[in-house]
Each structure stands twice: as C-alpha cells, then as structure tokens.
Amino acid sequence: MIEASWIAVAFVMGLAARSIGLPPLVGYLGAGFTLAGLGAHLDIGPLDSLVLEHIAHLGVLLLMFTVGLKLKLGNLIRREVIGGGLLHFAISSLLLLPAILLILDLPWQQGALLAIALSFSSTVLAAKVLESKRELRAFHGRVAIGVLIIQDLIALVVMSLASGEVPSPWALLVFALPLLRPLLFRLLDASGHEELMVLLGLLMALAVGGYGFEYIGLSSELGALAFGAMLAKHKRAVELSNSLWSIKEIFLVGFFLQIGIGGLPGADALIFAAVMALVLPLKGLLFFALFLRFRLRARSAFLSSVSLTNYSEFGLIVTSVVLPQWTIPLAITLAVSFVISAPLNRHAHPLYEKLAKRLIPLERDTRHPDEQPVSLGNSQILIMGMGRTGRAAYDHLQEKGFEVVGLDSDPVVIEFSAKVGRRVLFADGEDQMLWQMLEMPAVEAVILALNDAETQIISTQKLRERGFRGLIVSHALYEDIAQRIQDAGADRTYLTMSEAGAGLAEHVARDLQPKT
Structure with missing residues (x-):
C-alpha cells in the first residue's frame, strides 16, 4: 500500500511539474515533501524507509554507471573542459566559503563541504535538456557534459575522503581492472540487444562495480563509474546507456x-534557497568568462554556460553522505535552480540571438577551438556529418576524383579525420552564423549524412534560404522524416535501411551473373 502511494504521488507531482515546463525531478522532490506531510496518515515505518533508501542508492549507482559509459578521454582531455571545470570549481568554492562561514556560522570543514556541493552543476538536467534539443553531440553540448563529468569525479573524491572509510588491502586490485576490459567487451558482444544486455549493465553497475567496491572499502559510486568507463570505448556503449x-x-x-x-x-x-537563487546567475557568468578565456566563441561559451547554470543533484548526494543535516536546504535550493534553469535552457538560442551583438565583441582575438570555416575553397561536394555514412561517402567520392570536404561538430572526429588524411572542418549545422558567413563558391552538391533529423532539416532550410541551387541529398531512417527533409528543400532523401538492402542485393546479383 505504501509503495502504491509513493508511485501515485510521484506520478501526479511529476506530471504537474512537466505540464508547467519544469523537469519532473522537481515534482518528485515535491512528492517527497507531500508524503512527509501525510506521513502520519500513511504510517511510513522504518522498513518502508529502508526500502526507499535502497532504491535511492540503486538509482545513484546507475546514474554513475551511465556517466561512466560517456567517459571518453578524447572529449575530456581538452583545455576548455579540464581548465574550465577545475577553475570554476576552485573559484566558486573559494568565493562561497567565506560567505557561508560569515552568514551561517559553521565550522570551516562543514562550510567547505557545503561550498563544494554548491559549486557543482546538474548532470541529469543538463543531459536531459541537451538530449531533448539534440545538442549532446554539438560542441557546446560536449563541453558542458565534459565539465559535468569532471565535477562528478571531484564529487566522488570528496565523498571518499569525507566518509573517512579506510580501504582494505584488496583495494589495490583496482589497478588491475583494465585487464578485465577484453572480458567485459566479450560479455557485452555476447549479450545481444535485449534483456541480457540490460541485465549485464545492472550486474556491472550494482553488483560488480557498486557492491564490489563497497566490499573492499571503496566508494560504491566510484565502482559503478569505473565499470561504466571501462565499457565506454565499446561500440555499443551508447546502446547500453540508452x-x-x-x-x-x-x-x-x-x-x-x-x-x-x-x-x-x-x-x-x-x-537559504532564495539566497542561493540570487547567487545562481554569478555561477553562469563565471562559466561564460572562463570559456571565453579558453578561446571559445561567444555562442559556444553562452550555450555551455546556460546548460551549467544550476545546482547539482550530485551535490545533494554528497551532502546526504557527509552533511545530512543540510540535505533539506540543499534539496530546496536544487529545486529552485531547476525552476530557473529549465526555461532558460529552453529559450537559450533565441536569447543568444538577442544578446549576440553584445557578447561577440567579448571573444578573444585568436583562433577558437570551435572556429567555423569561412570558405570551402574549390570543394565540389560538401558532406555534413562524418560518421560511418559520411566517411564512406567521402572516401568513395574522393576515389572518383571529386574535391570533397566534410563538416562535423565533434572535435574528436575532426582530429581522427586529420590523421587519416580527410579534410574535415568543425561546424554546427544549427548555428545560423555558419550559413550566413560560409563561402562555398564551387560546391555543386551537399550530402547530409547527419544522424539528427532536426539538424538535417535545419541545414536544408538554411542552404536554400541562402540561395544554394545545387543538389541536396540526405539519408533518413523513417519515411516521415524523409518527407520532412524533402519538404525543407532536399532533392532526394534515401531510406538508410532500404539502401543498405538494395546494396546487398546488388552485390548478390553481380556475383550470381553468369561468367562469359
């Protein structure tokens, strides 16, 4: 009966929050307060609380495992990610600490932990917002997620140190974990695409990583993150995360x-929550200033900063472990920050367009890591998106003697392409400045090999609006998406799976032709 009440109240409050444009997490927190107010009537006992505590811990472990699955060193070892993340953490903690000690009259150790918890930003909110806007793979999305992972790693270190637990001698075996990677890869390959894959993920996150690390005296959250990170390079890591x-x-x-x-x-x-809400804009401004310092363009710096202008559920987790008396104030602060951040993120692009004239002059006068091309030179064919489909198209057309250039928003893809001799430039198809400034005098055809349908549609529209009359060809997974791309102005849209099937049939027909 108690569990049914939890589910019902959580659903109603989550739905109410979503209906007014807020993350459902705000509603779940409100549901908890509602249940607390009704506690006497619901008769929530110690056993019920223990069950809920166990469920909550499993949720945190799964969160860390999925964060680990995204932990790719190529996206983390970048100046703007490491520098921006560490400097923001240090500066914000140092600025908050004296104010907290002065106003709240806390011991400096508690004040330091509270300042650290408030310096983090929300992984859950940022990931959800960026995913809903199809911007996880965009440059600013990768910067934001990279900074969040740096913060999550710091949070794990803080929890481990503050808990005061002494690891057992068996903890040294952690350094041998990379030796298990081939075995984990084989297990993921063998698990298929359905329930066995889900069970493998749960086994790694909860049993082997979580409680395995806890057994040897280490943080269970660290164990879940470590096993997720070991699977991050597997080709099906994204599928497992989803x-x-x-x-x-x-x-x-x-x-x-x-x-x-x-x-x-x-x-x-x-x-306390109201005061922290007033401080929140300063957090975003500090991120913006640091990103500009690390040579990002104003647009990328602004969009990344908006994604990070909130307080963190991970800070709440840290507080629940090391400062339990501060859990309720931090929970209210988190909810208020979500109320502010959610609509701000939803309108980030229009807001930047209004502020662009003031923000662009703040850019450093140097080459930016997110610099977009001004001219494509004498390239005849432009390929947007250099994943497997884009690479195959690029190599085939280059063999045919065409001058080809690729555009992609993933810095790791660009670096890899440069190593193998492909000419690939950084660009974000959703950036209006790209289409306003890009010179493509010799381009006769554009291939949209992007995975995101919305970016394909926007790119097509922008190309036609700027007067491009050449051939635009795209691929799509579904017929309705293909029709939308064509309605936007594409000449032809091919269904990916249908073309793959036709290609296989063509190979078979050619092999079966009688030899003369």
Whole structure:
C-alpha cells in the first residue's frame, strides 16, 4: 500500500511539474515533501524507509554507471573542459566559503563541504535538456557534459575522503581492472540487444562495480563509474546507456522521494534557497568568462554556460553522505535552480540571438577551438556529418576524383579525420552564423549524412534560404522524416535501411551473373 502511494504521488507531482515546463525531478522532490506531510496518515515505518533508501542508492549507482559509459578521454582531455571545470570549481568554492562561514556560522570543514556541493552543476538536467534539443553531440553540448563529468569525479573524491572509510588491502586490485576490459567487451558482444544486455549493465553497475567496491572499502559510486568507463570505448556503449536510462530514472525517483520524506523544509531552508537563487546567475557568468578565456566563441561559451547554470543533484548526494543535516536546504535550493534553469535552457538560442551583438565583441582575438570555416575553397561536394555514412561517402567520392570536404561538430572526429588524411572542418549545422558567413563558391552538391533529423532539416532550410541551387541529398531512417527533409528543400532523401538492402542485393546479383 505504501509503495502504491509513493508511485501515485510521484506520478501526479511529476506530471504537474512537466505540464508547467519544469523537469519532473522537481515534482518528485515535491512528492517527497507531500508524503512527509501525510506521513502520519500513511504510517511510513522504518522498513518502508529502508526500502526507499535502497532504491535511492540503486538509482545513484546507475546514474554513475551511465556517466561512466560517456567517459571518453578524447572529449575530456581538452583545455576548455579540464581548465574550465577545475577553475570554476576552485573559484566558486573559494568565493562561497567565506560567505557561508560569515552568514551561517559553521565550522570551516562543514562550510567547505557545503561550498563544494554548491559549486557543482546538474548532470541529469543538463543531459536531459541537451538530449531533448539534440545538442549532446554539438560542441557546446560536449563541453558542458565534459565539465559535468569532471565535477562528478571531484564529487566522488570528496565523498571518499569525507566518509573517512579506510580501504582494505584488496583495494589495490583496482589497478588491475583494465585487464578485465577484453572480458567485459566479450560479455557485452555476447549479450545481444535485449534483456541480457540490460541485465549485464545492472550486474556491472550494482553488483560488480557498486557492491564490489563497497566490499573492499571503496566508494560504491566510484565502482559503478569505473565499470561504466571501462565499457565506454565499446561500440555499443551508447546502446547500453540508452537501455538503462529509463531504469535509472525510475530508481532516481526514489532518491528524490527519500530526500523529501526526510522532513518538511523550515523557514531557514527556504531563506537559504532564495539566497542561493540570487547567487545562481554569478555561477553562469563565471562559466561564460572562463570559456571565453579558453578561446571559445561567444555562442559556444553562452550555450555551455546556460546548460551549467544550476545546482547539482550530485551535490545533494554528497551532502546526504557527509552533511545530512543540510540535505533539506540543499534539496530546496536544487529545486529552485531547476525552476530557473529549465526555461532558460529552453529559450537559450533565441536569447543568444538577442544578446549576440553584445557578447561577440567579448571573444578573444585568436583562433577558437570551435572556429567555423569561412570558405570551402574549390570543394565540389560538401558532406555534413562524418560518421560511418559520411566517411564512406567521402572516401568513395574522393576515389572518383571529386574535391570533397566534410563538416562535423565533434572535435574528436575532426582530429581522427586529420590523421587519416580527410579534410574535415568543425561546424554546427544549427548555428545560423555558419550559413550566413560560409563561402562555398564551387560546391555543386551537399550530402547530409547527419544522424539528427532536426539538424538535417535545419541545414536544408538554411542552404536554400541562402540561395544554394545545387543538389541536396540526405539519408533518413523513417519515411516521415524523409518527407520532412524533402519538404525543407532536399532533392532526394534515401531510406538508410532500404539502401543498405538494395546494396546487398546488388552485390548478390553481380556475383550470381553468369561468367562469359
């Protein structure tokens, strides 16, 4: 009966939050406070609280495992990610610490931990917002996610040090974990694409990584992250992450319910949250200034900063472990930051267009890591998106003697292409400045080999609006998407799977032709 009440209240409150444009997590936190207020009527006992605590812990472990699956060193070892993440953490913590000590009259150790918790930004909110806008692969999306992973790693270190647990001698075996990677890869290959793959993910995140690390005296969160990171380079890491996403979200509901059920917020908690809400814009401004310092363009710096202008559920996790008395005030602060950040992220692009004239002069007068091409020179064919489809098209056309150039928004793809001799430039198809400034005098055809349908449609529209009359060809997975791309102005749109099947049939027909 109690569990049914949890689910019902969480669903109603989550739906209410979503209906007014807020993340459902805000509703789940409100559901926890509602359940706390109704606690006397629902008779929530110690056993029920223990069950909810266990569910909440599983949600945190799955969150860390999925973060680990995205932990690719190529996206992390970048100046703007490491420098921006570490400097923001250090500066914001140092600025918040004296204010917290002065206003709240806390011991400096508690004040330092509280300042650290407030310096983090929300992985869950940023990932959801960027995914909903199809911007996880864009440059600014990768910068934001990279900074968040740096913050998550710092949070794990803080939790491990603050808990005071002494690892057992068996903890030294952690350094041998990379030797398990070939075995883990084989297990993931053998698990298929359905329930066995999900069970493998749960086994790695909860049993082997989570409770395995806990058994040897290390953080279970660190174990889940480590095993996710070991699978990050597997070609099916994204598929595994997607398959675990819904399960992780359900368990994380338990975490926010647990926080709310812990007690109703008092006046002090509400005042603290209001003060932290006033400080929140300074957090975004510091990110923006640091990203500009690391030579990002104003657009990338602005969009990345907006994604990071919030407080973190991971900071809340850190607080629940090392400062449990501050969990409720931090929970209210988190919810208020989500209320501010969600609409800000939703309108980030129009907001930047209004502020662009003021922000662009702030850019450093040097080459930016997200610099977009001004001219494509004498290239005859432009390929947007250099994944497997784009690379195959590039190599085939180059063999035919055409002058080909590729554009992609993934810095890692660009670096790899340069190593193998392909001419690939950085560009974001959704950036209006790209299409306004790009010179392509010799381009006769454009191939849209992008994975994101919205970017394909926007790119097609922008090409036609700027007066391009050449051939635009795209691929699509579904017929309705193919029709939308053609309605935007593409000359031809091919269904990817149909073309793959036709290609296989052509090979078979050629091999079966009678030899003369």
